[in-house]
Amino acid sequence: MKQFFLSTPIYYVNAKPHLGHAYTNIVADAVTRFHRLCGEDAFLLTGTDEHGDKIAQAAEKQGMSPKDFVDSVSAEFQELLPRLNIANNRLVRTTDDAHKRVVQTFLQKVHDAGDIYFADFGGHYCYGCERFYTEKELENGLCPQHRTTPEFLSEKNYFFRMSKYLPWLAEHIEKNPDFIRPERYRREALAMLESGALEDLCISRPKSRLTWGIELPFDKNYICYVWFDALINYISALSWPDGADYARYWPGEHLVAKDILKPHAVFWPTMLKAAGLPLYNHLNVHGYWLSRATKMSKSLGNVVEPEDLCARYGLDAFRYFLLREMHFGADANFSETAMIGRINSDLSNDLGNLFSRVLSMLAKYYDSRAPEESGKRKADDTAIAQLCAAALQNYVQLFSTMQFALALEALWELVRGLNKYVDSQAPWALFKQGNTARLATIVLVLLTAMRKIALCLWPVMPETAHRMLAQLGQRTQRNSAPVESLEAEITSFEGPAAGTELAPASNLFPRIGVKNLRSP
Ligand code: MSP
DSSP states (O other): OOEEEEEEEEEETTSOOOHHHHHHHHHHHHHHHHHHHTTOEEEEEEEEEOOSHHHHHHHHHTTOOHHHHHHHHHHHHHHHHHHTTOOOSEEEETTSHHHHHHHHHHHHHHHHTTOEEEEEEEEEEETTTTEEEOGGGSBTTBOTTTOSOOEEEEEEEEEEOGGGGHHHHHHHHHHOTTSEESHHHHHHHHHHHHHSOOOOEEOEEETTTOOSSOEETTEEEEEEOHHHHHHTHHHHTTTTTTOHHHHHHOSOEEEEEGGGHHIIIIIHHHHHHHTTOOOOSEEEEEOOEEETTEEOOTTTTOOOOHHHHHHHHOHHHHHHHHHHHSOTTSOEEEOHHHHHHHIIIIIIIIIIHHHHHHHHHHHHHHTTBOOOOOSOOOHHHHHHHHHHHHHHHHHHHHHHTTOHHHHHHHHHHHHHHHHHHHHHHOHHHHHHHTOHHHHHHHHHHHHHHHHHHHHHHTTTOHHHHHHHHHHTTOOOOTTSOSSSOTTHHHHOOOOOOTTOBOOSOOOSSOOOOGGGOOOO
16 A cells, blocks of 8 residues: 655744635545545645744733643644544644654754754844744845844754755756656755855754754754754654655655745754754645635734634535645635625535435435446447546546645536436436336436545545445445545546435525625
């Protein structure tokens, strides 16, 4: 069995999770489920990033100890996972003892190899980013992320000899066009490397300034820079160096948004190289969800809460909308009106209607049992079988390259094609005429294609796919893939066995009235 490993970023616990965090986790879950559906042994990792200045400051503001504070916010992130139906295999916390030990082993290894040195240092420190900026990286003297004036700090610190590996990294990215994808982020990473602004990485903070972190194994007076600590989660969660999961799943894939491209495209591969570990296979980078065309922020009052939307519209409709609306890599604007539009058109009118009309015909004509095939297929029927094979083929190809919006669009060609097929074949007229042989062929073609649609949708809408399959007479386990190999379903077109019991009715996605609309 082929192994597949995917990680999300580990989230800071200084604020509550919002739509952006939910999106990354839903994409990660859908991709992992997709690989399970293709017969792979797929492992999903998520977690929380709990060290550093920002967290220490947030804890102090709440009048809590850092540990009590991170425990409570990490719990909030963890509670959100089942509510979004995220089937992660592990959740890593950077305050776990096991993670701390791995970070120290990694640091010692790089230190022993001579790639960590101690030096005097003066730099522009941004507390928001928790990192030093070089003169060249600042924009008009300001932090390019936060637009604030960084503080100039002068102190002795430990450095990772990152500059030594930058030419090698540029060559690796050049030679492996999908190492960082989509293309725009690969180019952005190359531009960073070519700019000359990158230097060695300061990887320590003196304890006199910050104590909330992992102590350096070679100097008790320093703790590890939060990004160096955080990136190592991807292998500490797999129990590097000796763990069975590390041997089984590494190297894998990462999923992040564009805000954290640099640490993942530059710091992490050079760290892996310095420690003598294999590099990840792909870094998949998505864009930002905007609200009212700007970045979501508490002060603007435009933060979109995932829980609230799920409660009002249903989790699967929400998951579908996020994957259908955002073109992976580009930014997207979140609009509740657009979401209602998609639910009503794609889910209610197209998909829901298909299931509802076909199952109610079967209830009326066949007492909700699959009939026996008794006539030959005609050209219209083979055209549907071909449309089905093409839709599945495209779906698999597009989904496996993270093009979810296009994959779903390809599948909807089949959904719409089936609705048209019902209209043009008019089974109700055949029933009136008593043409039962032809009628049976048509409903069997429909049931066969509808099952394929349900299978394809399992990664995106697991609960709905489970219900759709149950309505079609296929019992499935809630959290395991409904078939062994989706690829094998592309070429086959086998209908249900005669007598299979079907649901008498289906009401998957009731239409939503616009009166439900509230502004975010
Ligand atoms: N702790 C670091 C990551 C360390 S990974 C070794 C961090 N945490 S974060 O809480 O700020 O999470 C950033 C991530 O949250 C983004 O990369 C993205 O996955 C998700 N998003 C946060 N806001 C988002 C949007 N508005 N839109 C889409 N995703 C966003 O950075």
